[in-house]
Amino acid sequence: MRHEQQAVYVISVAAQLAGVHPQTLRIYERRGLLLPARTAGGNRRYSDADISRLRRIAELAELGMNLEGLRHVMSLEAEVERLREEVVLLRRAVEEATVDAERRVRRDLVPLRQTIAVFGQRPSIFDQNS
Numbered sequence: 001m002r003h004e005q006q007a008v009y010v011i012s013v014a015a016q017l018a019g020v021h022p023q024t025l026r027i028y029e030r031r032g033l034l035l036p037a038r039t040a041g042g043n044r045r046y047s048d049a050d051i052s053r054l055r056r057i058a059e060l061a062e063l064g065m066n067l068e069g070l071r072h073v074m075s076l077e078a079e080v081e082r083l084r085e086e087v088v089l090l091r092r093a094v095e096e097a098t099v100d101a102e103r104r105v106r107r108d109l110v111p112l113r114q115t116i117a118v119f120g121q122r123p124s125i126f127d128q129n130s
Contacts, residue, residue, distance in 0.1 A: 018055055
């Protein structure tokens with residue numbers, strides 16, 4: 001089983017999977033929209049994540065967006081995803097802190113016996129035998 005980031009596809013296969021021409025992949029790379037891995041010999045290798053990114057680029061291009069617009073939208077989408085992950089981590093931290101605070105409050109509470117005090121008499125709470 002391979003990881004989504006593992007670069008395994010050559011340029012022709014990646015282009016076919018994404019439904020674009022191999023030259024389009026080279027253009028996207030030059031424009032900074034895509035950064036494929038390279039072999040020791042310098043050949044491009046694309047991952048499943050790269051293919052997903054190419055498909056998203058194609059969707060946006062079909063909407064009439066130019067390459068600069070694509071770069072900006074993709075950057076914003078990446079930032080949104082990063083922020084979503086951060087929110088998940090922060091919510092988890094808040095939940096843990098809340099549980100910890102509740103435990104500390106319960107641990108620090110000392111139960112008191114309830115008693116009725118009559119005016120002028122010493123309350124039974126101070127009696128050692130009660």
